[in-house]
Amino acid sequence: GHPVPYALSPVYLQYLEDLETQVYQLLKNTDSKTLFGKDAEEKQPFLLRYLEDYESSVNKSSITNHHEKDFVSSNPILALQMINRFVKYIKSDALKSATSVLVGKDILPTETEVEDGMEALLRVQYIYDLDAHQIANGMLDGTTTSAKLSVRECFELGKFAQDSAYFTLALQWYDVTLQKLKANDDSSSRTAALGLKEHFILNAIRATIDEHNDDYEENIADGDMYSFSTRIYNTNYSDIAHLSLRKRLTKELTGKFLPDKDPLFYQAVEANMMALCHGQNLQPEKEKAKLKCWLDTKRHPYWTINPLKIELLHEQPPITQFYDIFNDQWSAYLQFLSYEDLERAPDIPEATPRTAAYAWFEDNDIPYTPISKMVEFITGLNVVGSDASEALQVAAYAFGGHVEPHFDSVPKGPEDPFENPRGDRVTTFLVYLNEVEKGGRTAFPLLGFYVKPVKNSAVLWYTNLKNGDVDERTIHAACPVIAGQKWIATKWTHIKENILKRPCGLTPDE
Numbered sequence: 001g002h003p004v005p006y007a008l009s010p011v012y013l014q015y016l017e018d019l020e021t022q023v024y025q026l027l028k029n030t031d032s033k034t035l036f037g038k039d040a041e042e043k044q045p046f047l048l049r050y051l052e053d054y055e056s057s058v059n060k061s062s063i064t065n066h067h068e069k070d071f072v073s074s075n076p077i078l079a080l081q082m083i084n085r086f087v088k089y090i091k092s093d094a095l096k097s098a099t100s101v102l103v104g105k106d107i108l109p110t111e112t113e114v115e116d117g118m119e120a121l122l123r124v125q126y127i128y129d130l131d132a133h134q135i136a137n138g139m140l141d142g143t144t145t146s147a148k149l150s151v152r153e154c155f156e157l158g159k160f161a162q163d164s165a166y167f168t169l170a171l172q173w174y175d176v177t178l179q180k181l182k183a184n185d186d187s188s189s190r191t192a193a194l195g196l197k198e199h200f201i202l203n204a205i206r207a208t209i210d211e212h213n214d215d216y217e218e219n220i221a222d223g224d225m226y227s228f229s230t231r232i233y234n235t236n237y238s239d240i241a242h243l244s245l246r247k248r249l250t251k252e253l254t255g256k257f258l259p260d261k262d263p264l265f266y267q268a269v270e271a272n273m274m275a276l277c278h279g280q281n282l283q284p285e286k287e288k289a290k291l292k293c294w295l296d297t298k299r300h301p302y303w304t305i306n307p308l309k310i311e312l313l314h315e316q317p318p319i320t321q322f323y324d325i326f327n328d329q330w331s332a333y334l335q336f337l338s339y340e341d342l343e344r345a346p347d348i349p350e351a352t353p354r355t356a357a358y359a360w361f362e363d364n365d366i367p368y369t370p371i372s373k374m375v376e377f378i379t380g381l382n383v384v385g386s387d388a389s390e391a392l393q394v395a396a397y398a399f400g401g402h403v404e405p406h407f408d409s410v411p412k413g414p415e416d417p418f419e420n421p422r423g424d425r426v427t428t429f430l431v432y433l434n435e436v437e438k439g440g441r442t443a444f445p446l447l448g449f450y451v452k453p454v455k456n457s458a459v460l461w462y463t464n465l466k467n468g469d470v471d472e473r474t475i476h477a478a479c480p481v482i483a484g485q486k487w488i489a490t491k492w493t494h495i496k497e498n499i500l501k502r503p504c505g506l507t508p509d510e
């Protein structure tokens with residue numbers, strides 16, 4: 001079997017990476033008469049271009065201190081270039097007759113995957129405030145890789161950003177394009193052949209500025225993260241880089257309980273999320289002083305030999321992380337089971353925007369895993385069985401994979417579309433199944449802290465208040481993955497079977 005195609009599914013990217021290794025070997029080691037018959041001469045230049053592109057992207061690249069063997073799919077630049085090669089070369093009319101022995105066409109990436117990939121790279125750039133010049137030279141938030149973006153690739157990112165109204169990013173990418181053109185460091189004459197002339201880029205810059213200012217005038221900028229803080233008056237591209245971005249509110253709003261209708265709520269959530277994703281802690285000192293770590297047997301024989309290692313991450317509402325509660329075999333088993341099932345989240349208008357691939361497992365599908373029992377031990381709630389909890393959700397994130405800020409419970413309303421016979425969610429128990437190379441924290445913007453994705457640890461919180469309302473303080477987000485992949489498994493317990501049990505505390509003193 002093979003994984004479901006989705007650019008931001010790590011198993012799909014790995015699949016493509018392995019497949020391309022075979023394609024490359026075939027194309028490199030077979031003579032072109034055998035590959036193309038009488039069309040050999042005509043197709044030869046295109047073939048050579050592919051081989052050259054592959055070699056310059058893959059063979060010369062390596063992440064410093066890289067641990068994972070599958071490094072193309074771990075590096076956003078290399079992964080994006082790989083997807084592009086599939087669309088532009090491997091699937092092309094010129095090469096497909098030669099590659100079709102290896103490649104089933106229904107699983108190959110399309111323009112959608114290219115766009116998802118560009119979107120993901122731009123998200124990483126925006127959230128982590130990365131400099132386009134640095135990205136173009138393979139720098140990923142402090143880690144140097146030998147991946148490089150060509151002039152054309154920089155231009156395409158600029159164009160895509162412009163088309164998506166990501167003005168701040170578009171201008172950065174056009175600026176990189178211009179500088180690369182001037183430095184002429186894309187040695188080949190291909191740049192000229194593509195018609196990438198300076199005046200062409202300058203026109204694109206002017207158009208982007210006009211579009212930005214139109215949006216700005218219409219106040220679209222107010223709610224738009226990708227706008228500058230002022231109208232852009234100067235059309236000289238070299239000055240644009242110094243414009244300040246839209247003002248961000250941080251810190252002052254941490255810990256304040258804002259009603260969700262207040263526009264400040266969203267601004268605070270977004271600004272704090274970005275700070276937390278960067279690794280800042282925004283908790284006031286007096287809150288931090290309440291935090292602690294301890295060992296707990298839960299007065300249960302299971303934990304007596306090997307007590308739970310617990311860390312209180314936030315006191316009120318209580319949010320705790322449990323270390324070493326699962327093992328590598330269990331994580332590997334879940335990842336293995338998910339391989340063919342992982343699918344892009346359905347695009348539902350009222351759902352939180354996210355870029356992850358999901359698979360679901362009922363207790364019966366995973367009879368050997370202790371997850372539901374474990375959550376019962378820890379919370380004292382009823383978890384086993386489909387009346388008490390949802391199927392276990394496995395989520396896999398590739399580069400740029402994220403979930404925007406949201407609540408895990410659904411606000412009650414008379415015509416609640418999510419009306420669920422199990423009742424609303426009452427706890428979230430989220431297990432980290434791997435070590436994320438870079439990025440991928442779980443941020444709680446209003447509580448001012450993030451959870452580190454430590455392999456085999458889990459984080460637990462109540463999703464709503466005892467009166468049944470959503471606990472808005474628990475708004476949280478999955479920070480984009482910068483490099484590598486992120487795997488989690490989540491068990492959501494529901495309220496109906498637990499109405500009487502809810503009071504069981506999570507506090508360290510129980």
Ligand SMILES: O=C(O)CCC(=O)C(=O)O
Pocket residue numbers: 395403408440441442443476477478479488
């Ligand atoms: O991946 C994470 O860190 C959080 C995911 C999440 O909040 C969710 O899927 O509901």
Ligand SMILES: [Fe+2]
Pocket residue numbers: 406407408476
């Ligand atoms: Fe969530």
